Amino acid sequence: MEIIYEKVDYFTDFVNHSNFYAEKMHYTIVEEENWNLLVDSVEFDFSNSHNQLILKEQSVIKYKTVSTFQKTLDDYLKEKKQKRYIKNISEKAAKNFLYLIPTIENFMPNINIDADTGYVNITFTTYDNGVLSALVTDKSEIHYSRVSKDKKIYKISGVVKIKDTRDFNNFTKVLRML
Amino acid sequence: MSDILQYTSIDNGTVSRYIKPSFIRNGCIDLVSFDLRDRKPPEKFVSFHKVDDTDEDLKFISAISYLSFTPKQNGAIILLDVEETLEEVNDEEDDFISFREKDLPHCGMIYHTNDLTKLQEVKTTLSYLALNQFKFVKDINNNLVQVER
Numbered sequence: 001m002e003i004i005y006e007k008v009d010y011f012t013d014f015v016n017h018s019n020f021y022a023e024k025m026h027y028t029i030v031e032e033e034n035w036n037l038l039v040d041s042v043e044f045d046f047s048n049s050h051n052q053l054i055l056k057e058q059s060v061i062k063y064k065t066v067s068t069f070q071k072t073l074d075d076y077l078k079e080k081k082q083k084r085y086i087k088n089i090s091e092k093a094a095k096n097f098l099y100l101i102p103t104i105e106n107f108m109p110n111i112n113i114d115a116d117t118g119y120v121n122i123t124f125t126t127y128d129n130g131v132l133s134a135l136v137t138d139k140s141e142i143h144y145s146r147v148s149k150d151k152k153i154y155k156i157s158g159v160v161k162i163k164d165t166r167d168f169n170n171f172t173k174v175l176r177m178l
Numbered sequence: 179m180s181d182i183l184q185y186t187s188i189d190n191g192t193v194s195r196y197i198k199p200s201f202i203r204n205g206c207i208d209l210v211s212f213d214l215r216d217r218k219p220p221e222k223f224v225s226f227h228k229v230d231d232t233d234e235d236l237k238f239i240s241a242i243s244y245l246s247f248t249p250k251q252n253g254a255i256i257l258l259d260v261e262e263t264l265e266e267v268n269d270e271e272d273d274f275i276s277f278r279e280k281d282l283p284h285c286g287m288i289y290h291t292n293d294l295t296k297l298q299e300v301k302t303t304l305s306y307l308a309l310n311q312f313k314f315v316k317d318i319n320n321n322l323v324q325v326e327r
Binding site: 113121123124130132133143157159 | 295
């Protein structure tokens with residue numbers, strides 16, 4: 001557990017002072033089983049554009065989705081400078097999305113911020129050229145919808161409700177529709 | 179929402195919308211393409227243009243000509259058949275969307291629900307339908323050059 005806490009401390013510092021900690025490239029890659037503990041320690045603050053960084057070096061965290069998400073956040077914050085009226089990124093939704101990362105990592109979704117809610121929207125292409133999307137909210141709910149065509153267009157939609165952050169991996173049951 | 183509801187509804191024909199490059203990835207159109215993010219709040223509709231051409235290539239060319247800005251080459255135009263879209267999206271007792279004339283060819287798509295699951299389904303359906311009639315701006319411009327020759 002000591003090692004885990006050390007990683008958590010490191011990650012927290014990395015979030016707050018990412019430029020300073022970028023030199024610690026040799027640090028152990030964070031494995032899936034420790035991911036939830038790491039995310040527990042993350043506090044987002046999108047009120048200051050210098051504080052939104054998750055990390056800069058992929059070698060610290062093995063999930064490529066993290067750097068994709070980082071770019072998504074950067075792009076949205078840039079857009080928000082021009083369009084002040086679009087919603088602020090929901091810090092709670094962003095954190096909930098982080099919990100989901102090990103589950104979606106291998107599926108390479110498109111990630112965006114929903115401008116109407118500030119929540120995280122992810123989009124996947126399905127094996128039958130359909131679309132599966134999911135909106136990760138600030139209430140540990142994931143609203144999903146899958147639209148495709150067989151004889152006619154059909155839809156499967158619903159909401160995943162999570163009470164414990166360690167249960168975010170149950171989103172795999174939705175991903176089985178991919 | 180009430181003021182835009184006074185405008186005449188559009189029940190058929192074709193409407194177009196520009197999709198910016200960052201919203202087109204991995205062969206799909208991100209749902210955020212249908213967010214209320216283009217104009218100052220309280221924005222009440224997603225902007226479209228009504229295109230009346232019968233030829234599909236001309237519809238894409240007209241769609242570009244209606245834009246008030248120069249679209250990026252790696253952006254895209256989507257076309258939606260209004261009748262089909264309304265039929266596929268409004269598949270329950272209450273309507274989830276409608277199209278309204280603004281100042282034609284400008285028109286707007288209005289959401290009639292705030293339910294997040296319903297909105298997710300609506301936007302996913304729009305994203306799916308948009309893939310059927312979708313062209314990158316560079317391809318439309320290339321086509322325009324050939325037409326002019």
